[in-house]
């Protein structure tokens with residue numbers, strides 16, 4: 296098909312939805328939403344533009360840029376670029392969406408070229424991107440091992456055509472929340488197995504002051520302890536300010552964040568944590584975020600204990616919650632087993648891709 300003539304331009308995140316320039320931002324936000332709705336066939340991942348105002352802006356730890364492809368008056372494509380500012384300064388991530396009516400006409404390639412240019416100017420040498428694939432997609436690509444779970448659909452072929460390599464495959468799973476008794480039974484089993492050496496601590500929103508340094512260490516460890524395949528990512532740097540930044544961002548996005556942590560009674564050390572996130576605009580849908588047990592504390596059923604306990608709490612705190620989504624590396628057998636025991640079922644796969652940029 297013929298190429299589409301577009302101009303690529305930056306879109307600023309406005310101060311509010313009625314500020315000058317906000318109409319372009321809202322068009323971009325709705326383009327992301329339309330793609331989510333097209334992909335999932337439901338509105339589970341709808342992000343109100345007001346929440347995207349917070350989610351798509353820069354913060355002290357992350358520079359975020361939006362580029363739009365404009366054809367006449369219409370925005371027909373968008374790229375979001377994320378550039379970490381406190382660690383992994385060699386890297387960045389890019390996410391591209393093109394409106395269905397403008398696809399296969401070079402718009403995605405133009406957006407990517409502009410995004411890559413921006414990353415190169417910022418001295419980044421590695422770009423990462425993610426592709427999502429529902430289980431009903433075409434089976435098996437020419438990749439080895441877990442990679443064969445990623446179908447050769449538009450997203451995967453687009454990433455390959457741009458020079459990205461598939462480095463990690465995540466399983467996307469969903470839990471339909473059934474009877475509360477199910478979680479309570481699992482929780483009791485895990486509590487018995489973990490014994491009296493650990494106690495659970497819960498918070499919602501803000502981490503208690505006396506735990507924040509320990510919690511920052513857990514968040515930092517999360518960046519290295521989950522399998523990463525061939526992704527060229529180094530340990531993140533987390534401190535108290537970064538924890539508070541993440542909590543503030545969640546608040547601005549109207550999200551409720553439920554954290555369960557396990558404290559080792561003998562030493563007072565935090566041994567692990569798990570995080571659930573619910574957006575107030577759609578409390579039926581819950582996201583499973585981090586789950587981590589520190590190395591020295593593994594093998595004590597803490598992973599199961601933490602997750603079952605947080606699900607029990609979720610039901611009390613957010614009775615409207617109906618389903619939980621989670622992403623786990625396909626090679627992360629321990630985490631997948633816990634999730635399967637809790638009732639999560641695979642619904643798709645997500646590819647994590649990487650491209651080394653040449654500094655020309």
Ligand SMILES: CC(C)(COP(=O)(O)OP(=O)(O)OC[C@H]1O[C@@H](n2cnc3c(N)ncnc32)[C@H](O)[C@@H]1OP(=O)(O)O)[C@@H](O)C(=O)NCCC(=O)NCCS
Pocket residue numbers: 330390391392393394397398399400401402403404405424425426427448449450452453454456
């Ligand atoms: C993936 C996506 C961004 C591609 O945008 P696009 O503007 O259609 O891409 P381009 O026209 O620049 O395509 C570039 C190359 O990618 C490959 N490609 C893209 N879409 C394809 C498709 N449907 N089937 C086969 N190959 C495809 C081709 O190699 C194509 O080159 P060609 O047309 O000369 O053969 C678009 O389909 C989209 O928005 N999908 C939903 C969101 C998404 O999956 N984003 C990807 C995140 S990395």
